[in-house]
Amino acid sequence: MTDRVVIFDTTLRDGEQSPGATMTHDEKLEIAEMLDEMGVDIIEAGFPIASEGDFAAVREIAERSKSATICGLARANYKDIDRCWEAVKHAQSPRIHTFIGTSPLHRAIPNLTKDEMAERIHDTVSHARNLCENVQWSPMDATRTEWDYLKRVVEIAINAGATTINIPDTVGYTAPIESADLIRRLVAECEGGQDVIFATHCHNDLGMATANSLAAVEGGARQIECTINGLGERAGNTALEEVVMALRTRSDIMPFHTNVDTTKIMAVSRRVASAAGFPVQFNKAIVGKNAFAHESGIHQDGMLKNRENFEIMKPEDIGLSGTSLPLGKHSGRAALRDKMEKLGYPMEGNQLADLFVRFKDLADRKKEVEDDDLIALMRDEIAEDQNEFMQIKSLKVVCGTEGPQKANLVMVMEGEEREASASGDGPVDATFNAVKALFDHGARLDLYQVHAVTQGTDAQATVSVRMIDEDGRVATGQSADTDTVVASAKAYVNALNRLIARREREGTDAKMVSYKDAG
Numbered sequence: 001m002t003d004r005v006v007i008f009d010t011t012l013r014d015g016e017q018s019p020g021a022t023m024t025h026d027e028k029l030e031i032a033e034m035l036d037e038m039g040v041d042i043i044e045a046g047f048p049i050a051s052e053g054d055f056a057a058v059r060e061i062a063e064r065s066k067s068a069t070i071c072g073l074a075r076a077n078y079k080d081i082d083r084c085w086e087a088v089k090h091a092q093s094p095r096i097h098t099f100i101g102t103s104p105l106h107r108a109i110p111n112l113t114k115d116e117m118a119e120r121i122h123d124t125v126s127h128a129r130n131l132c133e134n135v136q137w138s139p140m141d142a143t144r145t146e147w148d149y150l151k152r153v154v155e156i157a158i159n160a161g162a163t164t165i166n167i168p169d170t171v172g173y174t175a176p177i178e179s180a181d182l183i184r185r186l187v188a189e190c191e192g193g194q195d196v197i198f199a200t201h202c203h204n205d206l207g208m209a210t211a212n213s214l215a216a217v218e219g220g221a222r223q224i225e226c227t228i229n230g231l232g233e234r235a236g237n238t239a240l241e242e243v244v245m246a247l248r249t250r251s252d253i254m255p256f257h258t259n260v261d262t263t264k265i266m267a268v269s270r271r272v273a274s275a276a277g278f279p280v281q282f283n284k285a286i287v288g289k290n291a292f293a294h295e296s297g298i299h300q301d302g303m304l305k306n307r308e309n310f311e312i313m314k315p316e317d318i319g320l321s322g323t324s325l326p327l328g329k330h331s332g333r334a335a336l337r338d339k340m341e342k343l344g345y346p347m348e349g350n351q352l353a354d355l356f357v358r359f360k361d362l363a364d365r366k367k368e369v370e371d372d373d374l375i376a377l378m379r380d381e382i383a384e385d386q387n388e389f390m391q392i393k394s395l396k397v398v399c400g401t402e403g404p405q406k407a408n409l410v411m412v413m414e415g416e417e418r419e420a421s422a423s424g425d426g427p428v429d430a431t432f433n434a435v436k437a438l439f440d441h442g443a444r445l446d447l448y449q450v451h452a453v454t455q456g457t458d459a460q461a462t463v464s465v466r467m468i469d470e471d472g473r474v475a476t477g478q479s480a481d482t483d484t485v486v487a488s489a490k491a492y493v494n495a496l497n498r499l500i501a502r503r504e505r506e507g508t509d510a511k512m513v514s515y516k517d518a519g
């Protein structure tokens with residue numbers, strides 16, 4: 001018999017809070033559905049008071065939820081808590097999560113004395129509990145809060161009706177020994193500590209989030225808060241795939257289990273990476289491109305003799321097909337459907353037909369179409385679906401050793417074709433200048449990243465472009481193509497479209513939406 005550890009996923013709240021990781025409403029719904037199907041116990045779907053968009057997403061995720069508990073975040077005031085309840089109450093199992101910063105530094109922000117804060121905690125947790133039976137309370141920056149005060153406020157929250165007490169390491173400061181000890185002491189010494197679930201919520205600033213979370217479980221925590229791919233502010237949160245696979249792989253020394261169907265990990269990881277526009281680092285544990293690649297001669301030889309020589313987990317355990325047979329230009333629609341299903345993207349009808357056309361086009365240009373190529377094609381299609389305001393119709397670029405490079409661009413903008421030419425320092429710069437000539441915006445380019453999806457000179461490139469507008473809104477666009485300049489142009493336009501959509505959703509005067517005729 002092993003103890004059950006509850007998995008609380010906060011990709012859509014703490015993960016989405018990461019600058020540039022903003023997801024659309026539909027992406028959030030899709031990811032929530034995948035998390036629910038994967039067996040995540042609790043999905044923190046957002047921060048309902050933060051915006052109309054957040055509220056609508058949490059509400060719809062709650063309405064559509066199947067098995068998972070749906071949780072919303074609220075600060076320690078009645079207005080936040082009421083708004084949160086309005087959004088989550090439609091779930092078959094709702095939870096309100098309310099928090100306040102309790103460390104000396106965080107207490108100074110609302111300028112409350114210790115006693116005033118204690119009273120606020122009592123009142124707000126009681127208020128939440130009057131609305132909802134399932135209430136989680138967090139003392140933000142718990143790991144830098146004085147022990148006596150932490151114990152006191154945890155007891156107050158338990159007494160006021162909190163059913164889960166979450167202990168956040170908000171700034172990623174703790175270390176495994178301390179993390180285990182803190183939870184052990186809280187469970188043992190707090191009045192009522194045995195009657196609630198203690199949760200651990202770690203950030204990865206010192207690269208210890210996974211270790212700290214597992215140590216907290218050792219100390220008595222029975223809920224781990226985490227995100228897919230470790231998405232989150234700064235260095236991110238504890239990665240769901242890491243804690244789940246660590247508990248599974250080392251159950252000999254950590255006798256705990258979760259409800260997560262690990263074979264769905266890879267598909268969710270890919271979906272979150274594309275929606276958030278945060279590519280997964282190649283050597284990332286569990287879900288990185290190289291996590292199961294054994295390139296060196298010694299390793300390959302050892303693997304052929306016995307895969308356990310170098311592999312502690314099987315690729316199939318996380319949903320990677322062990323052997324990947326590439327498709328080619330003679331592969332048919334059935335083979336594509338079968339492959340997409342194996343990759344975790346079952347598709348039929350129009351979606352399959354559209355992808356098939358794009359696949360054939362790629363297969364004409366590239367000898368072998370590999371799994372990652374197909375995933376990149378799919379991401380591109382998703383991105384194009386969102387290109388409502390402007391789309392690229394054609395792009396011609398002149399480059400060579402004699403600069404400046406020139407780009408001629410035709411875009412469809414709100415149904416009308418417009419054309420512009422521009423020069424620049426390199427083909428990508430010229431192309432971005434041509435976009436700007438058609439659509440004069442004040443957003444600045446914050447990040448431009450190119451990755452080769454597969455190997456070879458005919459490989460597709462995926463490009464990520466992050467833009468920040470005049471008011472600080474961040475949007476990331478992505479695209480893939482065998483032509484790096486085309487992928488760059490599409491990613492740039494995708495990021496601008498996302499910014500426009502956000503501004504429109506927020507009802508902001510669209511000062512960025514001023515495009516002029518091509519000169």
Ligand code: KIV
Pocket residue numbers: 014099138140141166168169170171201203
């Ligand atoms: O890191 C943190 O402290 C949080 C809280 C809101 C739980 O995300």
Ligand code: ZN
Pocket residue numbers: 014168170201203237
């Ligand atoms: Zn956090």
